[in-house]
Each structure stands twice: as structure tokens, then as C-alpha cells.
Amino acid sequence: MRNExxxxxxxxxxxxxTGYQRVIGVDVAKNNLDLCDSQGxxxxxxxxxxxxxxxxxxxxxxxxxxxxxxxxxxASYHLLMTDMAHDSSIDVAIVNPRxxxxxxxxxxxxxxTDTIDAAMICRFGQDVPVHLAVRRSExxxxxxxxxxxxASLLKMQAQERSRLLHTADKETRxxxxxxxxxxxxxxxxxxxxxxEILRELAKQEPKVQILKSHPGVGEVTVNVLLTSLPELGQLxxxxxxxxxxxxxxxxxxxxxDGKRMVRGGRQSVRCALYMAALSARQYDERLKAFYxxxxxxxxxxxxxxxxxxxxxxxxxxxMVRNQETFDASKFASMx
Numbered sequence: 001m002r003n004e005x006x007x008x009x010x011x012x013x014x015x016x017x018t019g020y021q022r023v024i025g026v027d028v029a030k031n032n033l034d035l036c037d038s039q040g041x042x043x044x045x046x047x048x049x050x051x052x053x054x055x056x057x058x059x060x061x062x063x064x065x066x067x068x069x070x071x072x073x074x075a076s077y078h079l080l081m082t083d084m085a086h087d088s089s090i091d092v093a094i095v096n097p098r099x100x101x102x103x104x105x106x107x108x109x110x111x112x113t114d115t116i117d118a119a120m121i122c123r124f125g126q127d128v129p130v131h132l133a134v135r136r137s138e139x140x141x142x143x144x145x146x147x148x149x150x151a152s153l154l155k156m157q158a159q160e161r162s163r164l165l166h167t168a169d170k171e172t173r174x175x176x177x178x179x180x181x182x183x184x185x186x187x188x189x190x191x192x193x194x195x196e197i198l199r200e201l202a203k204q205e206p207k208v209q210i211l212k213s214h215p216g217v218g219e220v221t222v223n224v225l226l227t228s229l230p231e232l233g234q235l236x237x238x239x240x241x242x243x244x245x246x247x248x249x250x251x252x253x254x255x256x257d258g259k260r261m262v263r264g265g266r267q268s269v270r271c272a273l274y275m276a277a278l279s280a281r282q283y284d285e286r287l288k289a290f291y292x293x294x295x296x297x298x299x300x301x302x303x304x305x306x307x308x309x310x311x312x313x314x315x316x317x318x319m320v321r322n323q324e325t326f327d328a329s330k331f332a333s334m335x
Contacts, residue, residue: 020091021066024057025122027114028071028078033057036118038126044115053081063089070125072097072117076148079141086135093130100124134230143197144227150190151268157183194223201226206323207233211316213325216280224272225316233320240317244269246310270309277308286328287311 024042027034035042035057042060046052061067069085069092071078078094085092101112104120124130136144157180164176198219202208211222225232231243241247245265280287287308294304319326 019066020068020125022061022068023122023125024061024067024069025118025120025125026069026071026078026081027117027121028074028081029114030077032114033081034114034118036115036122038122044118048077048080050080050084053084057081058084058088058090061088061090067091068093068125068130070095070121070130072100072121079144082133083136083141086133092133093125094133095121095124095130099128103128131231139197139201140227143194143201143223146190146194146197147223147227150187150194150223153183153187153190157187195219198222207320210319210323210325214280214312214316214319215283215326216278216312217276217316218279221272221276224268228266229269232317235317237314237317240313241310244273244313246270246273246306246313273309273313274305277305277312280312281308284328 023038025036029048031048033046033048033053035044035046043056046056057069061069067090069081069090071081071092071094073094073096082092082094100117100121103124104112104116107120107123109116109120160176160180160183164173164180167173167176198208205226207226208222211217211225212219229244231240235243238247243265245267277287281291282288290311291304291308294307295301299307315326
């Protein structure tokens with residue numbers, strides 16, 4: 001294992017290969033942010049709150065300088081810092097944690113600590129071209145928060161139902177049923193608010209009606225796509241499939257050609273599209289024919305369904321890119 005120091009690099013660091021004079025790697029946790037500054041001007045650890053981020057990170061960065069803040073994607077812990085950085089006109093990139101870990105292993109770092117992770121994120125930002133995160137409006141922040149709340153409520157509902165199923169005590173069952181009613185009431189409120197948000201967005205964002213025009217794609221799927229896949233319509237079909245995690249990865253070596261499997265990607269988007277594909281398969285004749293053909297060829301059910309998800313995603317991506325609603329006759333040739 002490597003014994004080199006993971007401290008910040010010298011102040012005279014040359015411009016990175018990504019074009020930034022200064023790169024700040026941030027390892028995000030619930031309570032702390034571990035920092036690695038390519039110019040060595042920052043404290044190594046700060047609190048993950050508004051005051052510390054502003055005073056100990058953003059106030060020490062010149063907005064006119066070529067500076068990039070780089071962090072890994074988390075459930076939501078990185079959002080405060082990224083939103084504040086955008087408000088301060090500082091570029092931010094959010095990268096896949098697996099890519100950074102593989103990058104670290106490729107450079108000989110088998111250890112994994114918060115300090116090492118921050119250093120590797122910083123070096124990753126210097127050596128690997130990255131896509132910048134898009135600044136979110138207040139409406140987008142609210143929309144994303146409501147979508148996340150809905151997902152949390154559904155998870156809690158499933159947990160409480162499981163507990164109810166395996167509980168015999170009368171008083172405990174009464175409490176569980178009461179909790180389930182509370183969750184159901186809040187779910188209804190959240191769904192109602194999300195419907196209102198979509199109606200508001202539809203007045204200024206054509207993407208809403210474009211996505212809803214596809215058979216099987218309902219409001220739940222549209223909400224997830226709008227908040228968790230802003231790249232939709234900006235990438236080609238192979239790139240968007242890899243981003244979501246529905247593109248089979250090659251496993252070839254010499255004469256061996258291993259079974260290709262999907263991996264990685266954005267789980268929330270993949271789950272939403274899977275449910276949409278189940279519905280679309282019933283109403284979209286081309287997707288139904290595609291699924292039937294795969295099954296007749298002997299493909300397993302799950303493989304055929306993932307192929308349908310990939311086909312659906314490709315169609316939605318093309319629709320958004322071309323700013324056109326679904327036309328069954330036009331997309332029939334894609335089967």
C-alpha cells in the first residue's frame with residue numbers, strides 16, 4: 001500500500017488537465033466535509049453547515065479565479081455545499097464515487113479514509129474531464145426535496161407494513177396502523193403538491209408534456225426524471241443508458257466473452273423507468289412487440305424487461321432532444 005503523504009499539494013500547482021488553476025476535492029459526510037485544496041490554502045476538515053461552508057470554504061475562493069469544487073454524489077448531504085457554491089458563482093462537479101475509488105486503486109491507493117478520499121477526488125478533478133453540475137433554481141430545489149420526501153415515505157410505509165405483518169401484540173398493532181394512516185395522509189399531500197408543481201412547470205417547461213405523452217409514463221416517472229436526470233435529451237442513447245445503469249457492460253478477454261451485465265447508474269431513475277416500462281409494455285405496441293420477440297428468443301424475463309427500460313429511455317431521450325411528443329408511427333422503426 002502507498003506510504004506517500006496525502007497532504008495538499010504546493011501553492012505553485014500548475015493548471016490541471018481539466019483547465020482549472022485550482023481544484024478542491026471534497027469528501028462529503030453527514031456532519032463534516034473533508035477538503036483537499038490543490039493550492040493548500042484550506043482547512044482539511046470543516047462542518048457541513050451553512051456557516052462553516054461560507055466562512056471556511058467559499059469566502060476563501062475568488063469567484064473570478066479558475067476554481068473547481070469536486071465532490072462525490074451522495075443521497076443529499078452534498079446539496080447544501082453545491083447550492084451555496086453555485087450562489088457564489090463557483091463551478092461544481094459531482095462525480096460517481098465508484099469512478100473515484102477505481103481511480104484511486106489505479107494509482108496505488110488501496111487504503112480508504114476521509115483524508116485519502118478527499119485527496120483522490122482532488123486529483124481526479126485535475127486529471128479527468130468532468131461534467132459541471134447545473135445550478136438549481138428555488139423551484140427545482142423544492143421539487144427535488146418533495147420527490148425525495150415521497151421516496152422516504154414509501155420506504156417507511158413498506159417497513160411499517162412489514163412490522164405489522166409480523167406483530168401479534170394488539171397495542172403494538174394499533175400503533176402501527178396509526179402510523180400507517182399518518183404516512184398515507186402525508187403521501188397524499190405530497191402527491192397532490194407534486195401534481196401542482198408539474199402543472200406549474202408545464203407552463204414554462206415543454207419537457208413535462210413531452211414526457212407525459214409517452215404511454216405508461218405518469219407523473220411519478222416524470223418527477224423522478226426531471227429531478228434526478230437533468231441530462232435527459234443532452235446525451236446520445238449509449239451515454240444516457242450508461243448514466244442510468246441499463247447498458248450491458250462488455251466482459252471480454254482473449255477468446256473469452258463473458259456474460260454482459262448492467263451495473264452502476266442512478267438507482268432511483270432506473271426503478272422509476274422499470275415501473276414505467278411495465279405499464280408502457282401494455283399500451284405501446286412497439287414496446288410490446290419488442291418484449292415478445294425477446295421472450296420468444298429465450299431471453300429471461302428480467303433481461304427482457306431491462307432491454308425494454310433501455311428502449312423506453314432511448315425513446316424519451318430522443319423525444320426531449322428533438323422537442324417532440326410521442327408518435328407511435330415514428331418510433332415504430334426503433335423496435
